[in-house]
Amino acid sequence: MSYWQRLSFFIILDSCIVLTALVISEFLVRADIMLFSMPTILSSLAILLGYFLSSMKLKLYKKAWEYASIGELVIIFKVVSLSILPALLLQQIFVQDIYARLLAVTWLLEMMLIGGSRFVWRLYRDSILLKPTDKKKTLIIGAGSAGTMVARQLLKNKTSDLLPVAFIDDNAKKHQLDILGIPVIGGVKQIEHIVKELKIENIIISIPSLSRKELNIIFQECAKTKANTKILPMLEDLVTGKVSVSQFRDVRVEDLLGRDPVDMNMESITDCVANKVVLVTGAGGSIGSEISRQVAQFSPSQIILLGHGENSIYAIELELKESFKNNPVDFVTEIADVQDAQKMMVLTKKYKPDVIYHAAAHKHVPLMERNPEEAVKNNIIGTMNIARAAEWNSVKTFVMVSTDKAVNPTSVMGASKKLAEMIIQGMDKSSKTKFVAVRFGNVLGSRGSVIPLFKKQIEKGGPVTITHPDMVRYFMTIPEASRLVMQAGALANGGEVFVLDMGDPVRIVDLAKNLIKLSGNTLEEIGLEFTGVRPGEKLFEELLKAEEVHDRQIYPKIYIGKTATLYLPEIEEIIATFADLDRDTLKEKLLNLANRNNNIMHSKQVMSVSS
Numbered sequence: 001m002s003y004w005q006r007l008s009f010f011i012i013l014d015s016c017i018v019l020t021a022l023v024i025s026e027f028l029v030r031a032d033i034m035l036f037s038m039p040t041i042l043s044s045l046a047i048l049l050g051y052f053l054s055s056m057k058l059k060l061y062k063k064a065w066e067y068a069s070i071g072e073l074v075i076i077f078k079v080v081s082l083s084i085l086p087a088l089l090l091q092q093i094f095v096q097d098i099y100a101r102l103l104a105v106t107w108l109l110e111m112m113l114i115g116g117s118r119f120v121w122r123l124y125r126d127s128i129l130l131k132p133t134d135k136k137k138t139l140i141i142g143a144g145s146a147g148t149m150v151a152r153q154l155l156k157n158k159t160s161d162l163l164p165v166a167f168i169d170d171n172a173k174k175h176q177l178d179i180l181g182i183p184v185i186g187g188v189k190q191i192e193h194i195v196k197e198l199k200i201e202n203i204i205i206s207i208p209s210l211s212r213k214e215l216n217i218i219f220q221e222c223a224k225t226k227a228n229t230k231i232l233p234m235l236e237d238l239v240t241g242k243v244s245v246s247q248f249r250d251v252r253v254e255d256l257l258g259r260d261p262v263d264m265n266m267e268s269i270t271d272c273v274a275n276k277v278v279l280v281t282g283a284g285g286s287i288g289s290e291i292s293r294q295v296a297q298f299s300p301s302q303i304i305l306l307g308h309g310e311n312s313i314y315a316i317e318l319e320l321k322e323s324f325k326n327n328p329v330d331f332v333t334e335i336a337d338v339q340d341a342q343k344m345m346v347l348t349k350k351y352k353p354d355v356i357y358h359a360a361a362h363k364h365v366p367l368m369e370r371n372p373e374e375a376v377k378n379n380i381i382g383t384m385n386i387a388r389a390a391e392w393n394s395v396k397t398f399v400m401v402s403t404d405k406a407v408n409p410t411s412v413m414g415a416s417k418k419l420a421e422m423i424i425q426g427m428d429k430s431s432k433t434k435f436v437a438v439r440f441g442n443v444l445g446s447r448g449s450v451i452p453l454f455k456k457q458i459e460k461g462g463p464v465t466i467t468h469p470d471m472v473r474y475f476m477t478i479p480e481a482s483r484l485v486m487q488a489g490a491l492a493n494g495g496e497v498f499v500l501d502m503g504d505p506v507r508i509v510d511l512a513k514n515l516i517k518l519s520g521n522t523l524e525e526i527g528l529e530f531t532g533v534r535p536g537e538k539l540f541e542e543l544l545k546a547e548e549v550h551d552r553q554i555y556p557k558i559y560i561g562k563t564a565t566l567y568l569p570e571i572e573e574i575i576a577t578f579a580d581l582d583r584d585t586l587k588e589k590l591l592n593l594a595n596r597n598n599n600i601m602h603s604k605q606v607m608s609v610s611s
Helices: 003-030 038-057 070-095 100-129 145-156 188-198 212-222 235-239 266-273 286-296 310-323 341-351 365-370 372-392 412-428 450-459 478-491 508-518 568-580 583-594 596-610
Strands: 136-141 162-168 202-205 228-231 277-281 302-307 330-335 355-358 397-401 434-439 442-444 464-466 475-477 497-500 528-530 549-555 558-561
Touching: 003 038, 003 100, 038 070, 038 100, 070 100, 136 145, 136 188, 145 162, 162 188, 188 212, 202 212, 212 228, 266 478, 277 286, 277 341, 286 302, 286 310, 286 355, 286 478, 302 310, 302 341, 310 330, 341 372, 355 372, 355 478, 365 372, 365 412, 372 397, 372 412, 372 568, 372 583, 397 412, 397 478, 412 434, 412 568, 412 583, 434 478, 450 464, 450 508, 464 508, 475 478, 478 497, 478 558, 508 528, 568 583, 583 596
Parallel strands: 136 162, 136 202, 202 228, 277 302, 277 355, 302 330, 355 397, 397 434, 434 497, 442 475, 464 528
Antiparallel strands: 497 558, 549 558
16 A cells, blocks of 8 residues: 555544544533534534644654554644644634533544554554464563563564563563563573473573673573573664664674673774884784784774785785775785794884784694794794894884783793793883783684684584693683783883783683583583693683782773893893704793793792791
8 A cells, every 4th residue: 555545544534533533422421413513513623624734743644553652652642632722722712612521532532543543453463464373482581672672573573483472581570570462470590490381492682781791691591491592683783773683693602701891992092003004913813813903993004914824914915905995004915924033124124113013923832832942933033033123123112912821831832922021021121112012811713712623523523622620711802802902002101011801710611511502502412521631731821920910900901010030141042042952951941931930939938938
């Protein structure tokens, strides 16, 4: 039906309703029907005129009544009320009397008949045309505005195979109430029982304001059931119209791990990066590529993407040029190895970067245990090469990406990163360049992360292998880690080791169980297998040693470590002699030097006790 056909239909319908309401009012008030009396004729004309004028003014005839709600009912109330006013005025002028009871009854009948005529189609549509047949019973967690929005859209959506049958909410005041005809029947702790009782097949988490910790609690309750668990899209995606409220997504491990993101000081980062030349080493890696993406958002004049692997550098170049094709950022690629001191010097002199983000490193713990000489060449010598090039060419800020494994290191990788930190802290003392390091724990989705390994094992049917049941790690997302690196560069005075408060560590066993559940499998189907701690691994990681910790935060949830004792001559000796050492000897030298402070403190404690 076209708009003009609808308009004609409703004008005729409403005219009949208004006149019928007047006739019935006459009969109810006076027990008589006087169709041709002067008050009746005047009232009819006045009410019809007032009704149609106010309807046009308030756009009553432009409403889609199949989606009518309280807003449309309020408009009907206004239109009917305004239609009575001309009748009052004409009765006072021409009859010198106001038939208040007659107009009051007419108003009530108009509200009932006009409102009913509009909403009867929605009732018919919802109860007959859209009556669910083979839809899957769905439990909605969250009886707030988002949950109500989800339920309303599911009830209206013909194509959706989900039927909301109940709400879950921890607000006890909502329990036993109905929302859109759907009962609120309990709190989060009752999810398992409710799913079994109502034979729920799907669960939708619809609380956009949830913290990761709260979401984890809810998900653990959902994981006790066999129902398929989905989550509402991000609130900003709904508001901007990127996705519909019915486009639910799977819960991801990133939703459950790590901590709530820290808001960064965008103004200080902009001052550090905007219209500047930025060089990123290891730009093809998971951290380096994300740093490049984040930096590009702040409109630097040029980003030099430096890396050893041509395929990864080519991939990030294509991605950035496509993503930022409307931005005046010049993306330049350089295939080079940070172990090549001369090439680092040439490139730094050529581009004269204002900021260097040094993300190139070997990070795989077991591989570096078996190849300690490569850790020395890449993590120590490579860092020294690019740092010296930065100092020689007056780079303003040099930010090194470090790791929590540099604290009390038990692995070659951790020891090499600890010694690399010492190198840049030592250079900061005599250089105009501001040298800083940033430590953080494991990043979700990086090449060396345990998560891709677990996913592959689950895809093959298991078992998922874990080194130790008590193994714990800190986790954060790659974008968070990259923003922290940028924030460190913006806050740097020189010589600092920045550390992010990463919240509570995560048990790897719990991580594996969550991944199994998220994959749609059960723990019994996949299974867990403990293989023993690998060489160089620790059961838990630290972010700062006790003697490194400053009491104050430099920025919300960002700490600065104190400068430790620097053993620069000893590092130079390792660099000069490592090629002549066997692997076991080299490993021992690296670990002893990186932990020398700990050994000295331990010796002092022993002497104190013995005395």
